[in-house]
Amino acid sequence: MQRGGLLSICLVLAACSQPTENYAEATITELQDRMQRGELTSEHLVNWYLQRIEEIDRAGPQLNSIIELNPDALTIARALDEEWQISGPRGPMHGIPVVLKANIDTADQMHTTAGSLALAGHIPAEDAFIVSRLRDAGAVILGKANLSEWANFRSGNSSSGWSSIGGQTNNPYDITRNPCGSSSGSAVAVAANLTALAVGTETDGSIVCPSGANGVVGIKPSLGLLSRSGIIPIAHSQDTAGPMARTVRDAAILLGAMAGVDPADPLSAAYTAYAPTDLTSNLTADALKGKRIGVIRSYYGAGEYPAVDEVLAQSIDALKAQGAIVVDNIMLETEGMSDAEGVVLYYEFKADLAAYFRKSGAPFDSLAAIIEFNNANADTVMPIFGQDRMQRAEASGTLEEQTYLDALAASKQISRTAIDNALATHQLHALVAPTNGPAWKTDHVNGDSFHVSSSSYAAVSGYPNVTVPAGFVRGLPLGLSFIGTLHADKAMIEIAYAFEQATAARRAPEL
16 A cells, blocks of 8 residues: 555544644654655645644634635645655655745635735735745645734734734734734744744734744745745835744745745845855854854833843853853944834835736735725724724825835835944844743734834844744743844854754743
8 A cells, every 4th residue: 555545544534534643843854754764644744734723723722823724735745745655755845734824825725815805715826936936845835824914014003913804813822812913823823833834924023023922933034035926015125925933944944945036026036146055054053153143232122021131131141151252232223214114114015015916816906995895894804903004005105206215215224234334343143132022912902012022123124034932931932033134044044043952942832
């Protein structure tokens, strides 16, 4: 009998429909080793995750992280198992399940909705470029993850992780608390072992904040490393997809699988000279030795939360213990950056969304049409918060207006100068700061309550940001962000890996 045969029968027979093995916290390397030894198939692994999603995400604690499952997942996994038997694996992603944020295009039986009822049933004509790269690498697209609707660009009074299609995603460490966003479901699914890997997207904080708040690794890569085509946008000057995983190595493998030059994305096409060949080739536990690491003390919420300061102090001690030279009290001068960023996002959202609609064959052609739909269906679309951000974006002008051009230039100049000057002045290899504060109670009356954030520096500049689990405050995870200059993705991954190996701070939620 072929390796997949017994499992195919088990999917039909109730007597063996419950896989007894436990693959929680398993890494890509561990899963592939089992497949290589004939102890595991992709079909069996996918079935294990599907049952865990049913038991934990949809029942049990009801994390509500998966908005939709791929009805073809088991068929794809079975075909990949057969291919492995015939010709061997394509690479480290062969047969590995991946969940995608629901704003990433897939031309299959799943929908790409950004969580909005306005796009319910929307199936694009083509896969996003990063999805086609994942399929070529042999990944199994397991499903779509819930998110903050429209990547949290509908209202300033929103609840992260809530969408009109998916409802509220919950933090697995305490389901009364918020998972942060907008890549909420992606982070929760990885944290709760509902998938091996997930893909999120970020404009400012939407990968790193949910990763930090849910105790996983998240990489917000340099702008242009991953293609932006086929992803429902907020702003092309800051948007990027990125990997989310339980380990730095797994995140690096996923990032490498998605990277590639996309002729349809000018920024990606210009990235040829910097495109990584292997982001895991130099991951060593001693990579911090001799590295000069600067500690940012000007992040949002700095010094206001003693518990966060304590975890940061422990992280600094760990860096020093590994031979790093720590330069403390780095104050990044970013006055005016936030205001300029806001102008840019409103202008670009209006223009970029219309461009996406035209290309994807969506049932709407403009932001104005979405606003009209939301108003007409307010009871179901806007039961807990409105659409003030969308309305403000609609009131903005075109991308040719001087107001926009000046804001774009200012946001990039301020953010990049702040980071690069700090790196050069102190001869630093990386900057670090707390990624997040403890997760707040989900509040559908007052909305989100952000306490600590350091995401804007890398988000606005387009520079890499890798967040790694750093510790806990009363059982709630905190992350530490490693920020570098443009195209320093591989270096940040190597430094973050060494920190992860030294601290081993990741602890699975008790569900």
